[in-house]
Amino acid sequence: MKIGRRGFLSFVIGGAAGTALSPLPWKLMDDTSIWTQMWPWTPVPEDGEASYVNSVCTLCPGRCGITVRKIEDRAVKIEGMRGNPVNNGGICLLGLSGLQLLYGPTRIKSPLKRTGKRGQGKWDRISWKEAVSMVVEKLGDLRSKGRAHTVGMISGSDRGTVPHLFERFLTAYGSPNFFRMPSVRDSYELTLHIMQGVQALPGFDFKNADFILSFGSGIIDGWGSPVRMMRNFSAWRNTGAKVIQIEPRLSNTAAKSNKWIPINPGTEGALAMGLAHVIIKESLYDNGFIADYANGFDEWKRLVIDKYDPDSVAAITGIDAGTIVALARSFANASNPLAICGRGDGTTPVGLSDCMAVHALNALAGSINNKGGIFAVSDLDYIHWPEIEMDAKAAVGMQHERLDGAGSRKYPNSRYLPNRLPEAILSETPYPLESLFIAGVNPLYTLMDTRPIEKAFEKIPFVVSFSSYMDETAQRADLILPNHIYLERYEDVPRPIGMLQPLISLAKPVVEPQLDTKHAGDVIIQMAKGLGGSLANSFPWESYYSCLKETLGEKWEIMVEKGFWSGSESMTKNLETSFDTVSGKFEFINPDSGSAVQYKPVAVEGDRKSYPLILIPYDSIRLAPNSFVGDPPFAIKTVDDSVLKHNDVFVEINPKTARVAGLREGELVLLSTPIGAGKVRIHLFEGIIPGIVALPRGLGHTGSDDYLDGKGINVNALIGPVQDPDSGMDAAWGIRAKISKV
């Protein structure tokens, strides 16, 4: 057959038209789009029966109740627990990311023994039996040599049964060296101890306060119990309560407040004294309280009137005198005013004199133990265990003074000063530290100036970590005894600091332990049993579970079901019996030093000439700075691109300051301080005082995961500690700095 031109064209055109009209191309297109989507590696989550478990989140000191949604034996979503007195349904982004910490690949899978050099990352997997016997052998050896007091333990908390077991173990073993990581709670505890003569926690009646004067407290930036504070803040919006935020940088709290008053960093105490001056001079203070329940007011009044007139305070703080006078009047004239302190998220202490000055304002306003004010709250007394059996070695060991100097003649009222440890360890004064146990904290990341701490760690012969993650501190341990994470274990969790209502929450296993981990409480009990004698006798429980169940007694059932036990709010408003000082009254005079409350500036390290700027850290809840864990993938994903771009963190600087130095937005620069330096990018921000630069805390992690590691720098490594002379606490609020082009 012959194919002509005409035939050929008819064939081609007809074929094309036919194909186009047929379903073939559409079918092919459809198939292609399906084929390119049905990859076997796109997971298809298995369905099953849904259930909910109530528990509590312990990733930060906030202690929110959580309800975890499960599908069969998998936890699929963490939600805030409705009806919980702390958070009533709300939950923060860290709490929401908890399952990434549960199922993530960064967990320590079994007990590990270091094989290479410290920090080299070479580990041997060992069994729990081997691990515990290693510890027992080491501790037995030290104890038999009469060096029991050289064993220390750092914990994130000293409340609840697990920290109590740690402390009990140390006491029965013969060491006074139990440490709690620093926070603004230290400042408050000391203030309440000195001014009111009580050993108590601060409790704030935020619900009824109508004028909140915050000296830099990041009320919605993670201070205290973050979700609870945000709930309070929103409630103030409804009730019309005023919030005044005093700090050098326009934080989220400052932006949401009724008024932001920028202040020279570190001078908050001076402002408090200046406000006191106006209140006293204009007789705006609570006469009844001062006349009946205060001691040393006349002496303090003379000092305040003499030294802290608005003009002098304006010169120190950079706030004009008119603003100071107006602020003092509106504070004193409010019905239920409340002054609070603790910078940022409150994980760093403030100088004792600053905290006392702020507390004195509450006294002037009559807000001590009063509606909408501050209360001294004693912790719930529910842990009743048999007496510790003390043998001769334990008694001798406990005679030694503490390594950090807390409770010594120099710092008689301080309870824990872990910030002083590096110095004590390096100088071996009063004695060397032979072994250190670390639980639930990451001091090598969170304490200021990390280098001396690393060096101090090198000197400790035997470091044991209970960490579930390979954090900065665990990396330098000799032995890791990984704890279950909070979603896998039982633990009693007392109410968050600042809360008035009595509350104990119960963490309980939402899922079975996923890895070869063990409850730290069980490990301690096994350690005691392994050491035998009086130690074993002091730990009569079979397991941590039985210890906890026995301790909680009749509360146990309700806690298992509801996730918490709560009592009714009982506030001691009786001022007659509130003060346990020598005078029986509220003290404006520190009985130890004999001096009245005053402004004592906490020095800033570095000289102005070589370091013309001042660096302050800031806290953003999206970077989880007040947690012992680094930011999980979900949380780091939310961080703004003006805070983190690729691996570089931005330093915030006022455009005026930047213009003088010729710095442009986004430029890569070297930020140096007297103790360290790091590369950062410039972010021009109008919300910061000229001459001040700010870096966020929570970045610069190592050993975390691919999503966080190597991002930004750790601001704690750039700021050196500044010891508060009155208390020994690290009260550093910043450091001098300079920015140079690279």
Next chain:
Amino acid sequence: MKYNKNHRFGMVIDLDKCTGCGSCMVACMAENNVPFRKDESNKLLSITWMRVFRLTNGEPFPKTDICYLPRPCMQCAGQHEGHSPCVSVCPATATDYGIETGIVSQIYTRCFGCRYCMASCPYHSRYFNWWDPIWPTGMEKYLSPNVSPRMRGVVEKCSFCYHRYQLAKEKAFMEKRRELKESEYQTACAQACPANAITFGDLNNPDHAVHRMVNPDPKHGGRPKNPHAVRLLERLGTNPKVYYLSSRNWIRQAGDNHLKNEAKIKKPVHHG
């Protein structure tokens, strides 16, 4: 007037209360199996159904002010119900407008990734999966069976947690009820918000908080009668179902584009 049985689910976000904490973003990611990558600092590529924007008033120190603005999908109804910008351009019917709920759906298996919808969305609420989602070893365990993980090459966006609506309806059906209570259907972000800044409910139902808060005007496409409430880009006529409350004028102004000195230009007066 005939009683409108259809729902118009919507959201009211109080910007005076929003703390910018980012909980809504993570609540959404955890609820909807949203993937994550090692570097999420390029926000154009970062899949966030709910994204919190940071606004500044541009004033110099110390008058400067910042405000956070959470942005889910606005579930636009368009000029007439169903004429959403994205729905009207989708060649695959992969996105559709639910007349019963007022929610704009996204059907991943129908989507072939042309991204017309992304181009047409004035709120940047839609995201494209440029990569396969990868969960680190073990982390697939937390994935929820209620929302299917998306594959490379498709567009995704906020669904007002539609699966929660389905679950609530199923439950109500089992209990022989036809109507849902306000609390029975809430989005993950509204539920998690620590500041109670997000309120969710049926804008058509006068008993629901969202209706009371903004008082939508049915004659003008649901435009809020509350003077403190605004919708983003109101003048585009997208008729969105997300309202923002703010007591601060500069924030409400930031919700739309304005001519310079617009406030000074006299409004035309209509006679007769």
